[in-house]
Amino acid sequence: MSQSIEPTPAAVRDAIARGDLAGAAKTLSDIVTRDRRADWAFINLIALLANHGRRADALVVARRAVVANPANAAAHDQLGTLLSLANDLPAGEWHFRRALETGGTNAGPLANLALNLMQQGRTTESEAAFAEADRLAPKTVRILAHWSKLREVQGDFAGAERLLEAAESASSAEAVSLLRVQYLARTGRDVEALAIIEAARNINGDGQLERGRLYERAGRPAEAWADYVEGKRKLAAELGGLAYDAAAVADFYRAMREYFGAATMARIPRASTRVDVPQPVFILGAPRSGTTLVEQVLSAHSAVRAGGEHAWLGELRTVAQRLSPYGGDFPGCLDSTAAADERHLAAVLRDHYFARAEMAGLTGSGARLFTDKTPFNEINLPLLLMVFPDAKLVLVKRDPRDVAVSMLSNNLSHGFNCAFRIEDIVRHLAATEALVASYRRELEFAVHVLQYERFVADPEAETRRLLAHVGLPFEDACLRFHENRRYAPTPSYARVAEKVNDRSVGRWRHFAGELAPHIAGLGPALAAGGYGP
Secondary structure, three states: OOOOOOOOHHHHHHHHHOOOHHHHHHHHHHHHHHOOOOHHHHHHHHHHHHHOOOHHHHHHHHHHHHHHOOOOHHHHHHHHHHHHHOOOHHHHHHHHHHHHHHHOOOHHHHHHHHHHHHHOOOHHHHHHHHHHHHHHOOOOHHHHHHHHHHHHHOOOHHHHHHHHHHHHHHOOHHHHHHHHHHHHHHOOOHHHHHHHHHHOOOOOHHHHHHHHHHHHHOOOHHHHHHHHHHHHHHHHHHOOOOOOOHHHHHHHHHHHHHHOOHHHHHHOOOOOOOOOOOEEEEEEOOOOOOHHHHHHHHHOOOOEEOOOOOOHHHHHHHHHHHHOOOOOOOOHHHHHHHOHHHOOHHHHHHHHHHHHHHHOOOOOOOOOEEEEOOOOHHHHHHHHHHHOOOOEEEEEEOOHHHHHHHHHOOOOOOOOOHHHOHHHHHHHHHHHHHHHHHHHHHOOOOOEEEEHHHHHHOHHHHHHHHHHHHOOOOOHHHHHHHHOOOOOOOOOOOHHHOOOOOOOOOHHHHHHHHHOOOHHHHHHHHHHHOOOO
16 A cells, blocks of 8 residues: 555544535545555545445446555455445456455455345355355354345245344344344234334334335235335435436437337347357346246246346447447447448447356356346347347236336336336336337337236246247246245245235235326326226
């Protein structure tokens, strides 16, 4: 580390104590600008930004920190955490492993790695990492709490409870009360769960949503809705005041709709199909529409590997813009492909996607296919057709009123921050439906539309139709997808571990009064899906 003159960390702490966050951040920024080896300043600045809702800024600084000093273990740990929070889990894993390589085997980054692996669904590796972290730092509440969640999602309820009790004895019951509530709810002990959370003095946004779900199951919809609304308000505030920019989304959707007409798609180059790697199957649809269920069905087949949710397809918009020799925003930057020496762009974008998939371990899995179920990926359909013209597409549809209620009642990050308010959820669902309808009128592509309600009513028939579209022979295991011990790291993980049931069909009716002022815009989506009043 450089020996340049630095203000003490206490000076920065004093600025924070005075509420002068901007001043503290500027002081630290000035230090790292003058001295790229000032590791302590980088680490403090990253933490300051991240802890006050400025994750995007913290991510930029964390990248600068590891570039400035690739041996900065703490910066790797922080960057891994930020990337994991942004759902770039393979990249987050890489930085956690670098933190362990450069800084030695320490419980903190090891526990972070364990949590990251759990979120990727790699439960066996996660279990080993949690066990080693616990050996290094026994009776650490955070390690025990996350480890108990791993056991719970695996269905080891006795093991989860033992670890919860250990976490409670190492701290206090209140410190891990939300995990206790979630555990009780998962094991059908709703009355006990509700008693604990109602007695809590302070609950965060996630806790408020959990209480709302308990109220809903207890037949108290008015209280549930109030908790969903307040829980989402709290979450938006906890994350730095996140909000849906309706005007920006409308501008982006308009640009996509106007650019990607039939004439444009006829002249844009298409990538060839690579035969040396497994191919992606794209499961399109809104979050909470049934995409996790479809992935679980497909991944029960011997030829399919579950790929989960990744931003790789949307990321190609930025890559295309970066590579365009003439500049300009996406999608206009694709005009450069009119020149012969730029027509290779489609293949470059295809290979970028596969490079990301390789980093996630999907291209060497031995399976013929892997899934990509990133919610709202349908907005990228023209780009998908350019890069993967032969890919199999599945568009999952569900009553948009049920989707809206489910989005409000769960902590979600998809859709340009649309899920924090019911009015924004409905607005975004309606806008996305209109955009996809435009694509289907203008563009030529084959897509299998799977309606959630039809699947629930006749899972075998719908599974056979799904497999036929993907080009796979029927396997009975796909009907027994709930027996798959794979952890699907989404809010639907518990539902897809059960047999198909219709409990969630028509859920919106419990909240018909609360929804009434907001759902006029869903008329076209309701009509298109055949959903009555």
